[in-house]
Amino acid sequence: AESGPGERDRAETGSADGVSRAAVASPAAAVVQVHSLADPSLVTDVPGLWAGADHFGPRAQVDTLLAVRRAARVWPPLARLLERRLPDVLPLSEEELYDLLGAAAGRLGAAGVTVHWPRELTRGLTATAVVRPAPGTAADNFDFFKTEELLEFRWQLALGDRPGDPLTEAELDLLAEAHRPVVRLRDQWVVVDPELVRKARKRDLGLLDPVDALSVALTGTAEVDGERVPAVPVGALAGLRERVTGDLAAIAQPPGLHATLRDYQLRGLAWLDRMTSLGLGGCLADDMGLGKTITLIALHLHRAHPAPTLVVCPASLLGNWQREIERFAPGVPVRRFHGPDRTLAGLTGGFVLTTYATMRSSAAELAARPWGLVVADEAQHVKNPHAATAKALRTIPSPARVALTGTPVENNLSELWALLDWTTPGLLGPLKAFRARHARLVEGGEQAENDEAMVRLARLVRPFLLRRKKSDPGIAPELPPKTETDHPVTLTREQTSLYEAVVRETLARIEASKGIARRGLVMKLLMALKQICNHPAQYLKDGALTTRSGRPRSGKLELLDELLDTILTESESAGAVLIFTQYVEMARLLEAHLSARGVGAQLLHGGTPVARREEMVDRFQSGEVPVFLLSLKAAGTGLNLTRAGHVIHYDRWWNPAVEEQATDRAYRIGQTRPVQVHRLITEGTVEDRIAELLAAKQALADAVLGDGGEAALTELSDAELADLVALRRAA
Template identity: 65%
Template sequence: MIVEPGQVVFWRPDGGEPGLPGRSGTVRVALSEGVRTVPARRVPTGEAAQLLREGTGPAAEFWALAAEAGARLAEAGWTGPLDPTEEQWLRRLADAMPPHAHAAPVPGRPDLLPERYPLLLRFLGDVAGLEQRVSLRIEAADPLEGRFRAVVQVHGGAEPLVDAEQLWRSDDQDTRHEVLLALRHAAEVWPPLAPLLSAAVPSSIPLGDDEVAELLTGALDPAGMAVHWPAELTGLTARAVVRPGAEPGDVRSFFAGDRVLEFDWQLALGETELTREELDALVEARRPLVRLRDRWVLLDRTTALRAQARVLKPLTAIEALGAALTGRTEVDGDEVEVRTDGWLEDLRVRLSAAPEPVPNPPGLAAQLRDYQLRGLQWLDTVTATGLGGCLADDMGLGKTITLIALHLHRGTGPTLVVCPASLLGTWESEIRRFAPGVAVRRFHGSSRSLDHLDGGFVLTTYGTLRADPGPLAATAWDLLVADEAQHVKNHRSETAKALRTLRSAARVALTGTPVENTLAELWAILDWTTPGLLGPLAEFRRRWGRPVESGADPAVAEQLSRLLRPFLLRRRKSDPGIAPELPAKTETDRPVSLTTEQAALYEATVRELMAQVAESDGMARRGRVVKLLTALKQICNHPAQYLAESGESALSGRSGKLELLDELLDTILAEDGAVLVFTQYVVMARLLRRHLTTRGIRSELLHGGTPVARREEQVRRFQNGDVPVFLLSLKAAGTGLTLTRADHVVHYDRWWNPAVEDQATDRAHRIGQTKPVQVHRLVAEGTVEDRIAVMLRDKRALADAVLHAGDAALTELTDAELADLVTLRRNG
């Protein structure tokens, strides 16, 4: 084997093919029978160390030893000069170089082998990573005519930079030999350098346009030879420009319509855009280097084509907005910079700015917190464009009241809210509480109607939308809201298709979990709120989904963030400026409708047991009233509890409370939360655990019969995060436990005395709790639970009695009062 500048050449004296990796080629070597050309493999010096150590024969052993010496010099910080001791040792090493280690003749002198010591120094410099010795400097031979030449220049680790022409005036034969070796290797890679090898002085070569173009595209990169271009030489910046034209009178209709915007190439020298005349001159030049504004400018083929074909395919309004937001777009498969101006640039700035608080809207019976006011301003900004957005705050941050505030702020027409059936009661309750006087109706159940609709809120369910989309689709809504929007993350589902048939001036999605598994779920939500922004799903997956989910390209993730930021507002309780504004404990009554089965059982039980109450008096009557109340509360929980069904009975789809609990758990667990679920009935707790097990949700169950040691183990598992759900009997677990890992508490059924519920809630909301606690009280609408909850809120005299005596106070009601309390009131 021999060495060349920057590489080791492996060859065999018998002329056979070397069985090694590397770039295949040939090498001329001097053997006993004369100079021969033999097959060779060239390996970069930095990659050849292991092959040298594994090689056999005197040449391999020599260069392996030399490689070790070069590595030691590099560790010592060698820059070129040697102290006398080092030089003496290296000269002795060079003297021991075997013939096959320097068998390549000097170019042009087949009878002369290279000197050993200069060859060794060149190899040591390569191993130590010293700067290369030969490069090309491009000069304008005739600036007016645009002719160029490549000048050979030589430099070493500690030597000044000199032209080859100057070097050839000296007597430094060793360096001359090194330069010729480097040029010979480079000429094998790029043949236009070959005339230098036969020149008396290898000083320079003229360059035609083709050679300039080849050098611009890295023709000498494989040879490791640098090319230095004139300092004044510069390139053109090519960017795509959206030209929005005159500002539309109605931005909403602009984005809702089929308008297209001009889109073309803009070429600039620095920050200054080229004129049309300069672009025409570039096209006519047909050269890789052109003179422009007294400067030499590189003009590669791609840029030249863009100067010639300046007009691009027009963009739709939403495509133009997306390109403006990211500052990038794809043109013929290439990512290019995008700029815009005028009103579209103003809109980009406004949408990208951080939301600022706006005044509390008139008519809202509450004072929004600062972060909620910022959320209102954000919603107003995106909906004012005729587009929409996704409010994806954590559960408990007040998405519902913020949306009610948006309705009041807009005040331009009816708002339709589509939500799971389990949330109808919550929406109606919150609207009546925070927007008193605003009309609210349900489009749900058998007597649904949109007659005489004049503003206000209409509430419907995803199931009703699927079953009866016609009346909803025929109405022009001002605002369309999809609550728990993760329900439409499958864009091919019937629910998602039905949702897209509804007409509205703006759309808002509400969800605490915008992405549960993949970015395609987020695409489904935003493609509904802001159609076209993210493009077709296949294109979204290719351009954004796969690169971001793999983590392979942070720059793509940042571009996607710029695109989504104006249309997706996500705040967490842990965000700065959010949690400090929250109360330590937020309590919410969550009304829920009975299922058909529950309602039928409830009414039949009222008829049967009220008849028994009417026929009795004294203690017997009191006992039957308690029996009635107990039965009704169990029916409100779940028919399986009241009917004492076996452990094999179906549970899903039979209880409004169970459906709402599932909704809550989906959101809580998606946020990595933990929850305590209290019920006063052990039987109900066991039914809940069976249901959670079928759903694959881990839970613990603690009741009065749980041994002390087992209780301690359950608490430890929950506090350590082994299980996310703790089911607890209200009386058994209402005191004496510390369960501060929970940030949510669910009261599945109501205890008439709120103090008892408060004690249970305090298992999570106590010293050691570092997170805000959300308390959810499930209340069956239109039932005895609903009526007593209202009394407790209103602090009526009867409520005071109930607080002190519980069910016993209700046994003293007259038959008429009791009937009024327990009779089922149906909604719509």
């Protein structure tokens, strides 16, 4: 009924049988009793509509009749009220009552007419899709990724005020057999939606495989007959959901770790421990510089598994892994499974480090060994599930798998599928089904549909992927303003051959020389070795950055690519990299290499005009250019480049004060983010030896730190010089 003038009040009339009339009363409202002709007992008498209505005003009857007439234009059955002497009771057929319960109520509401149902009449019958282990399946220790058992999927109905007390099978049968819109359930009348009757009749929705069941459990929704409906897990599946989505329990730092983990690293350790102990695996996708390596080392110590941990990483990161393990977990065995003399004989525990290329060629040998944990570092290398490397990695069994990457998604969601399908096989289902169910909706489509798909996908993958950024509120305060990292890198076979040949030939000439000639030869030797460590193309001046087959000629350049791929993908760091080298010719090679890879870069050196220098600084500071290549001497002082969050020293200067001045181009007043400094050092070479001496501040370090720099090294004896430049092989 439509309200007229005056104060609005609601009035209801009761009945002895507990259900009868639905109405809205107002100063000029018609009280409409609704009943079904199929159940005459529901009809009760009420006082005359107009009795005692004088206080509503002289126009109450007229306004009410006009309101009923307007409402009848929206819902024709109301016109029958106008045929009665008093518009007090309107008998309805089942079809009309169904209509009033559904679409008609909406149309009336839109027209300003509200339908009120008595409190005694419960409309809140709800249906929820539930997933539970099928009959005969053990509820405990149900392995959702290895079992071939299916899970039961069916409708569960409950009264609105009792969601935790679903209808019994007998009550569902009663509802399914109902042919009236009002049913007596649990001593009360219930208005029944015809759609719920259909669900009661067809309550079994079939069986789900474990992957689809887990997806339902984590997203809270399921698709039934083309419609997305709420869904809940029951039993063991509900228990698994609670374990992977619940709050993390506090975890203590393992006693064997020679470091102090920050709070966010302890949380990462607790998360990794939970996922690996459940046999589910996970992807730690923290930003570069947040300590993924040390967190993984802590996980190895915490698990104390008798079987070794296998780490698969790019060749350029082998040295870094070995040094980090030796630094933070001294005494833990670490072995490189790499090179022609690699072997797994006598392996008992600790860490085994290998490269993606070696893993691919030796997958059968690695798969034959028991591993306590398999780790894929820079796991974006296996983002293509159809590539040989990814296929080989999947053949290595392990009770737990962890992917480490700062860039879990670079181009499309299929890359995310590849990572999580390796860490937790079967989690996201087959790739084709995943793309149909999630990726196509997220990557394209209508905005509303896109947002809904994003929410569902996030609920599904969030428990299996831990992503923290340096800019996160809980992490930024814990970071130091400047972090310095030495990145050891292995020479390529070509670099090794060149290095050893130059050392052998030049040392022979030095031993036969004296005075100024000898000093000149020493300087020439050091220069040649540093160029070889940078790139064979710099030493040979042949301009070829890769071999004819496309393989990298320089371990440093390969590592630089790894760093840049990660840095430039991180949103807060994009376009914020300074690369220093002391050689202009090396900077030109890097510029050509980055240009070929499609990475925008600009080069500043001693010959750059002043006006051009200022223009280049402005372009970098405004974000137009992602990478700034700089000659150490020309750009080591006097520039303000605070947009950079990363500084990479491609080669080492003998005097660290010069490097620090270069770093201060970014780490200076005006900088608003932590600065990460990366020094690339070739393992076992003169670069490595000088770095050790500088860090240890031994006797020779004083000479290197002084103004003499490289010149001081010319005064070393033949034996000392030979020891300095000799190539040390990795153990």
